[in-house]
Amino acid sequence: MRSDLRIERFHVLMTADAVGGVWSYAVDLAEGLAGAEVGVTLAVLGPEPSATQAARAEAAGCRLVGTGLPLDWTAAEPGAVIEAGDMLARTARAVGADLVHLHSPAFAAQTPFGVPVVAVCHSCVATWWAAVETGPLPDDLAWRADLVGRGCRRSDALLAPSAAFAAATARAYGLTRPPRIVHNGRRALSLTGAACTEPTPSAFTAGRLWDRGKNVAGLDRVAARAALPVRAAGPLAGPNGERISPVHLEWLGQLDEAGIAAQLAGRPIFVSLARYEPFGLAILEAAQVGCALVLSDLPTFRELWEDAAVFVDAGDADAVAGTLECLAADPGTRAKLGQAARKRAGRYTIAASTAGVLRTLEALLAGPAARASLKGEAA
Known part of the structure; x- marks a missing residue:
């Protein structure tokens, strides 16, 4: 259970990986949520974050938890993803999370979390394959896509960072309604110490x-x-x-x-x-x-x-x-x-992204009727 004395409206277990843009998204969002008095425990899957990444997450107000769990797109077999979901559910209970925010729907494919689950469709193998390759999904990707599709249907709400990708996700998994669109935001990089020069021809x-x-x-x-x-x-x-x-x-x-x-x-x-x-x-x-x-x-x-x-x-x-x-x-x-x-x-700010996610989280906590409305978007 949480032992700090910070006032929190509610607490979210958020998953992330330290490999690509999901890390920046998660840390920036956690900082935005912290400013709205929402507590965040950040559970890291895949490779451990660097010392610099960890320090940035802690500065954003996250409670950082290393899990040692595989990413859904690097796991060796389906059972590893299901087991990761089960462990995340146990972690959510241990930290007293009121909601779970997953960076991939795959982790919700089979696990009952006991609290509302919002899954963000950052990317997936099915939409990647459709854009990059031709023909049917190979077996090694097909079972991963199956887990994502099942997770989409079990999640209480789905989010996507663009309308184009929301539509691609709906096509890939036969969803009757696409995920809600919440554009990503990003904290502007600090140019302090960087040489601000005239535009260079490169x-x-x-x-x-x-x-x-x-x-x-x-x-x-x-x-x-x-x-x-x-x-x-x-x-x-x-x-x-x-x-x-x-x-x-x-x-x-x-x-x-x-x-x-x-x-x-x-x-x-x-x-x-x-x-x-x-x-x-x-x-x-x-x-x-x-x-x-x-x-x-x-x-x-x-x-x-x-x-x-x-x-x-x-x-x-x-x-x-x-x-x-x-x-x-x-x-x-x-x-x-x-x-x-x-x-x-200027349209794609942390404030705007946080507000969109926060509206979804609040609706999930508002009661069965509001949750049922969101569930329709993940059916």
């Missing part, structure tokens, strides 16, 4: 470079053709064994927030040629500091950044390289695009 991207959905191989082909440097930050190998070895990109390693801030301070052209992206927190970080955006023509990106980015055919390396070179040579257009991106980024 391009930059960041994220899980090993993920084929990010299409870093396509960006590597662009880098071979572009006259300006194209730099990338992020891991080249993933916990699932995926790996990429770009030849033409300038790989900067796996940078922390300060390192990313240092890159963005020069306002490079931020480029993403992703073939799959439910939201894109790295794009939001770049937009917040006024970087011009060059993005693949995905429904998600159109929804979030229409009239605030240049959209390109991710499969046409020559055309993308030409677009980057034209922007590098035109500081006026680059500045206008950066201003448009910064203005649009």
Whole structure:
């Protein structure tokens, strides 16, 4: 049971992983909820967070719990995901949680949590496969998708970070109604200590470079053709064994927030040629500091950044390289695009994201009628 003396309206057990954008989402949301007098215990699955990540989570007001549990997309077999759900339910009882906030519906596939459950559809193997590959899901992904689908139906509410991804999720799992849309928010990176320079004629991207959905191989082909440097930050190998070895990109390693801030301070052209992206927190970080955006023509990106980015055919390396070179040579257009991106980024704040999640949590606690209404969105 909780022993601190902080006044809390209610307490949430929130799960997260420290591998990608889910970590930033969870910590920023936890900080927003703490400001609304909602307590958060953050249960970390997968690899342990770094010391810097842990310190940031604690500063946000989280109670951090390492679980040693596998991520649903790296687990060896279905039983491991079911067991992880069971352990999370025990953890929720131990910390006195009033609700559970899952970063994947899969953990709710079979486990009775005893309290309302909201699951966030950040990404999943079924929608990833539909965007990146062709044909039926292979067996190793099919059972994972089955768990996600079952979890979608058992959760009391589902959330998604964009309307495009909510629709893709509904199609993938045959949901009668798509998840509720709550756009992600992001705390702006601090540029304190970073050299704030004039816009530099370079391009930059960041994220899980090993993920084929990010299409870093396509960006590597662009880098071979572009006259300006194209730099990338992020891991080249993933916990699932995926790996990429770009030849033409300038790989900067796996940078922390300060390192990313240092890159963005020069306002490079931020480029993403992703073939799959439910939201894109790295794009939001770049937009917040006024970087011009060059993005693949995905429904998600159109929804979030229409009239605030240049959209390109991710499969046409020559055309993308030409677009980057034209922007590098035109500081006026680059500045206008950066201003448009910064203005649009003002829609995607922690306050707005927290308010959307908080409305859902409060409805789940309001009683059976309100919960039944939300349940209809996860049926």
